[in-house]
Amino acid sequence: QVQLAESGGGVVQSGRSLRLSCVVSGFTFSSYGMHWVRQAPGKGLEWVTFIWFDGSKQYYAESVKGRFTVSRDDSKNTLYLQMDGLRAEDTAVYYCARGRLARSHFDYWGQGTLVTVSS
C-alpha cells in the first residue's frame, strides 16, 4: 500500500537550517509529482512547494521562496525539503503529499513532522 513517512523535524533557532525527508513506498515514486504542505498550530493548511515527477520544475509559495528548496532522489524514493533562514512563522507540521500531476488532487499524505522555530 502507498505510504509516505516524513522525518527531520525538531526545534531550531531562528535563522538556522533544517532538512526534512519524506520516504515513500507502495508506488512508482518517479512517476509522481510531490508536494509539501504545512499547518501552523491551530491553523489551516498551507501549500508550500511542488516538484514535478521528473524534478524538472519546482514551485514555491511566496512565503518561502528563496529560503526553501525542494528536491527528490528517485533512487532512494525520497523527497526532501531544505529549509534555510527559518523564521518563527515557519513553525508548523510539515506534510508531504502525492499529486500525480500539477493539476491533480493530493491523494496520499504522510503523518507529518513538526518543525518549531524558536527565537
Added chain:
Amino acid sequence: EIVMTQSPATLSVSPGERLTLSCRASQSVSINLAWYQQKPGQAPRLLIYGASTRATGIPDRFSGSGSGTEFTLTISSLQSEDFGVYYCQQFNSWPPWTFGQGTKVEIK
C-alpha cells in the same frame, strides 16, 4: 491567486442529520476541486476529487457537487466518526494550490 472561502466556520450536528458544507472560489476552478477531512492529530484524508468523485474507500454518505465557483460537500447521515475539520482545495490554477480555511464539524 485563487482564494477559497468555506462556510460556515463551525457546525454542530447530531448523528443521523444531513450536513452541507459550502466552498466558494474567487474565480472559476472548473471541477478541479477536492475535499479533505482532518481529525485532530492526523493528516488530512482525501474524500472527494474532481468536485464529485469519491476517493477510494470513502463511504457513499459523502457526496460532492458543483463546478466553476460554487461547491458543496454533503454528508447524508452524519456518523460519530465524521467529526473533524473539512477543507476544500483547488488545483485548477497554480501556483499556488490553495485551500479553504476549513469547516469544523462537531458532533452534538
